[in-house]
Amino acid sequence: xxxxxxxxxxxxxxxxxxxxxxxxxxxxxxxxxxxxxxxxxxxxxxxxxxxxxxxxxxxxxxxxxxxxxxxxxxxxxxxxxxxxxxxxxxxxxxxxxxxxxxxxxxxxxxxxxxxxxxxxxxxxxxxxxxxxxxxxxxxxxxxxxxxxxxxxxxxxxxxxxxxxxxxxxxxxxxxxxxxxxxxxxxxxxxxxxxxxxxxxxxxxxxxxxxxxxxxxxxxxxxxxxxxxxxxxxxxxxxxxxxxxxxxxxxxxxxxxxxxxxxxxxxxxxxxxxxxxxxxxxxxxxxxxxxxxxxx
Amino acid sequence: xxxxxxxxxxxxxxxxxxxxxxxxxxxxxxxxxxxxxxxxxxxxxxxxxxxxxxxxxxxxxxxxxxxxxxxxxxxxxxxxxxxxxxxxxxxxxxxxxxxxxxxxxxxxxxxxxxxxxxxxxxxxxxxxxxxxxxxxxxxxxxxxxxxxxxxxxxxxxxxxxxxxxxxxxxxxxxxxxxxxxxxxxxxxxxxxxxxxxxxxxxxxxxxxxxxxxxxxxxxxxxxxxxxxxxxxxxxxxxxxxxxxxxxxxxxxxxxxxxxxxxxxxxxxxxxxxxxxxxxxxxxxxxxxxxxxxxxxxxxxxxxxxxxxxxxxxxxxxxxxxxxxxxxxxxxxxxxxxxxxxxxxxxxxxxxxxxxxxxxxxxxxxxxxxxxxxxxxxxxxxxxxxxxxxxxxxx
Ligand SMILES: Cc1cc2nc3c(=O)[nH]c(=O)nc-3n(C[C@H](O)[C@H](O)[C@H](O)COP(=O)(O)O)c2cc1C
Numbered sequence: 001x002x003x004x005x006x007x008x009x010x011x012x013x014x015x016x017x018x019x020x021x022x023x024x025x026x027x028x029x030x031x032x033x034x035x036x037x038x039x040x041x042x043x044x045x046x047x048x049x050x051x052x053x054x055x056x057x058x059x060x061x062x063x064x065x066x067x068x069x070x071x072x073x074x075x076x077x078x079x080x081x082x083x084x085x086x087x088x089x090x091x092x093x094x095x096x097x098x099x100x101x102x103x104x105x106x107x108x109x110x111x112x113x114x115x116x117x118x119x120x121x122x123x124x125x126x127x128x129x130x131x132x133x134x135x136x137x138x139x140x141x142x143x144x145x146x147x148x149x150x151x152x153x154x155x156x157x158x159x160x161x162x163x164x165x166x167x168x169x170x171x172x173x174x175x176x177x178x179x180x181x182x183x184x185x186x187x188x189x190x191x192x193x194x195x196x197x198x199x200x201x202x203x204x205x206x207x208x209x210x211x212x213x214x215x216x217x218x219x220x221x222x223x224x225x226x227x228x229x230x231x232x233x234x235x236x237x238x239x240x241x242x243x244x245x246x247x248x249x250x251x252x253x254x255x256x257x258x259x260x261x262x263x264x265x266x267x268x269x270x271x272x273x274x275x276x277x278x279x280x281x282x283x284x285x286x287x288x289x290x291x292x293x294x295x
Numbered sequence: 296x297x298x299x300x301x302x303x304x305x306x307x308x309x310x311x312x313x314x315x316x317x318x319x320x321x322x323x324x325x326x327x328x329x330x331x332x333x334x335x336x337x338x339x340x341x342x343x344x345x346x347x348x349x350x351x352x353x354x355x356x357x358x359x360x361x362x363x364x365x366x367x368x369x370x371x372x373x374x375x376x377x378x379x380x381x382x383x384x385x386x387x388x389x390x391x392x393x394x395x396x397x398x399x400x401x402x403x404x405x406x407x408x409x410x411x412x413x414x415x416x417x418x419x420x421x422x423x424x425x426x427x428x429x430x431x432x433x434x435x436x437x438x439x440x441x442x443x444x445x446x447x448x449x450x451x452x453x454x455x456x457x458x459x460x461x462x463x464x465x466x467x468x469x470x471x472x473x474x475x476x477x478x479x480x481x482x483x484x485x486x487x488x489x490x491x492x493x494x495x496x497x498x499x500x501x502x503x504x505x506x507x508x509x510x511x512x513x514x515x516x517x518x519x520x521x522x523x524x525x526x527x528x529x530x531x532x533x534x535x536x537x538x539x540x541x542x543x544x545x546x547x548x549x550x551x552x553x554x555x556x557x558x559x560x561x562x563x564x565x566x567x568x569x570x571x572x573x574x575x576x577x578x579x580x581x582x583x584x585x586x587x588x589x590x591x592x593x594x595x596x597x598x599x600x601x602x603x604x605x606x607x608x609x610x611x612x613x614x615x616x617x618x619x620x621x622x623x624x625x626x627x628x629x630x631x632x633x634x635x636x637x638x639x640x641x642x643x644x645x646x647x648x649x650x651x652x653x654x655x656x657x658x659x660x661x662x663x664x665x666x667x668x669x670x671x672x673x674x675x676x677x678x679x680x681x682x683x684x685x686x687x688x689x
Binding site: 028029030039040068069070071072073074075076077078079080081082083084085086096097226228232264267268269270271272273275276277291293294295 | 529562570592
């Protein structure tokens, strides 16, 4: 094969495809899309990739979609949704939607405005936020660590205490027995998050929900980036979902407006998915809303 | 660290080169399927129905092409619709047949092949001849029934006058019973031989409209979300309200107005199929709207067998979403469909070559079905049953 100029040009043009340099359809490289134009949270991820140092970005890159891809819906027809309602009640708080901004340490790593921008964006999207250091706009304490530590925190805390980091049914039961107000199914814990082959939270949720049997509310985090992901968690027994990474993408690229946009996108996606699966409110969602697949 | 960031090394140079190339107009070369011979093939060169898609691609403005090609949200279901056919294998009889009989009877319409044209919106954007050409092409292809969409770019009466083959109508119900009444009376008066009511796709969103943001920036419609025709919705989640009022009892009202067979399109669960029967529906149309409704809905094919079982032969089951080859049709029939619908195939055919393209694309599908039946050893559609396939749905 002889190399013609045209050949070489084509090869060059194919390079970026091979490098996956252009993640957004039709966006010029380097351009930061106006925040209102983002159509899903993954676009915010691509934008974060453009503003963050690669190493910083690697810490918050998207997780695998495979666990969500093994769950499909069983959409039911003709459910009047004019009074569509996503709200849920949790520890005496009425949530606008079953989505909570999850805890992250040191938000200033991603945006100079850090925590202030995070809270501002969440509030603009009518979303409560749990902060790592405590405080935040959701009145619960989230504990992650050993049981002795949990007992101490619970004894000392006036607010409801959630046991975070549950991945097994027996631990969920133990949390109920030790008086946890709720649990957070999560694999984001030091040592575990980096563990190769650790189970996806959405995959272990059904067994945990069975073990808890509705005695305390279950929250979950881990890779939730689309409204349909949230609907799946609700169907499998979670009361609400903690979202972190997609909001960090929004925060890094845009500050508060990015956090707000990503939250609103996920709320809209959830709302549309609920409508089209025939579930006009959260109470109507159940196990039979989804179908689990082996592969 | 800092040093690494600012030093020019081989890796960074390659990165920069890649970024340069990404911004270069040469990238468009990659997207042209005909770059090596810059010639649009003739109609007679089309070998499979898939070939029409590439021709449509070069003929259409990119946003128009995308509109036909895309699915909703992440397009999980769009991919799954095709994947699903790989989960079904044919197990042919030892004895091939020479002249399979493909004729069928469906709701009083005589079919030469168990194939319909699924209803799809606005054909004028695909070809200046619009729906009348689609209809003429369908009729020319062994009188394939065309289901005219409620949102066609040419009025039903005008399309109906363009040819003589079987023609059905598809309704998107409105929250206004007088308007529904008027539409249903009008199309039945103009010769609609069946009415399909589409009740899925209440609130879909297409992320790929992104394309229009760089191809024609500032174009109306750009990346704006679809909003309700009746102003701001009552819900605070920005979900358009037009299609949120659906309720089963409305079918009892429509049942009275529709004198021809009445079909529900968008069924994906056995439970809903049974409810259809309770409301006197004449056929259940299993479809996920070509993956343009709920993202992460199952492929239509994987839910077909259970729905067929629930219906238990009381009414016919029509199937669409994802069919591209004759063997795909045979698989759907083997799993219990009485007939299948083709959506995008007709659109690619129309966009590529007008009425003749529709005709040819359909004839290819018909010929492929016939070949598949010959190879599988099915003398007629009656011989096509579940024993003809092995399924391995995940
Ligand atoms: C561009 C496009 C427009 C469509 N418009 C309609 C419509 O107006 N009414 C309707 O009931 N279905 C509509 N559909 C869905 C089709 O009727 C059909 O369910 C689907 O295209 C079948 O999948 P296939 O394209 O893979 O064959 C549309 C599909 C496409 C691709």
